[in-house]
Amino acid sequence: MTVRQAKWHGRVEGATDRCAVPGCGEPGEFRAPISPGNFDGPGTWSFLCLEHVRAHNAAYNFFEGMSAEEIEAAQSPIAGWERATRAFATNGADxxxxxxxxxxxxxxxxxxxxxxxxxxxxxRFNAKERHALGVLGLKDDVDRRGLRKRYSDLLRRYHPDRNGGDRRHEKKLQQVIEAYNALKGARAFAGMGQ
Known part of the structure; x- marks a missing residue:
């Protein structure tokens, strides 16, 4: 036995109320939110006929009242993914x-x-890499992003082009560069992205 598809998506079959638009005698078969926009919960609805629900939908603007920044955030392909979520359950196992x-x-x-x-x-690190961590002032739980950020900060601090031509820190700059080169290929970062 095949189930017949309804011709109009969203139609409330067997609606007994009339269209909520004053003066309209058609049956109110389609739900339309009374106050469209952001709301929490099920909201309140009015029931409209096909003609009036089409007019309602044509006039609906999701972005009405939003600033340009809010519109951009709502259109972002990752909207909602930046929120923290719970970790997956481990079913009691460690x-x-x-x-x-x-x-x-x-x-x-x-x-x-x-x-x-x-x-x-x-x-995670061998003795040479641990020494390099000490030179950069990092702990052994650092990730690749933290390593790059610390390296960038130290370069800015010690490089003569960035600190007004002060060449007193050239030896420290060389140590920072050597430490970074020793760590960037470390096995601890092998599974991490660039």
Whole structure:
């Protein structure tokens, strides 16, 4: 048995009330919000005939009363995604180890099932990279973005072109550049984007 599609999307079948527009005798088969715009909850509706709901829809402007910045934000392709969300449930299990802590993926998988007392933490950075972190003044939980930001800040501070020609910091500048070069290819950042 096939179900017949309604000719008009949004039609309220069997509506008994008349159109809400004064003087109209047609049945009010289509819902239209009384106060269009941003509202919380189900809102209030009036029921209109086909002719009047078409006129209502033609006059509707979602952006009415918004500033240019609000309109731009509403049209953004990522609107709503910048809000914080809850983390996925782990069903009571502890979180697995970070993949970047291991050179071999099988070690990471097996570490998930080892008792906590037998787990050994693999350092993200080797000794040379740890020294470079110290030169840049970073902790070992830094990500690639934090590394780049700190490098950029230190370049601005120590570079003679940026600090009025003061060449007293050239040695420190060289150390910063060497530290960044040592860290930018670190295994800890291998899975992170540029």
């Amino acid at each position: 979180r697995g180890p970070a993949w970047t802590d291991f050179a071999d993926p099988l070690d990471a998988i097996s570490a998930r099932f080892r008792p906590e007392s037998r787990r050994q933490r693999v350092d």
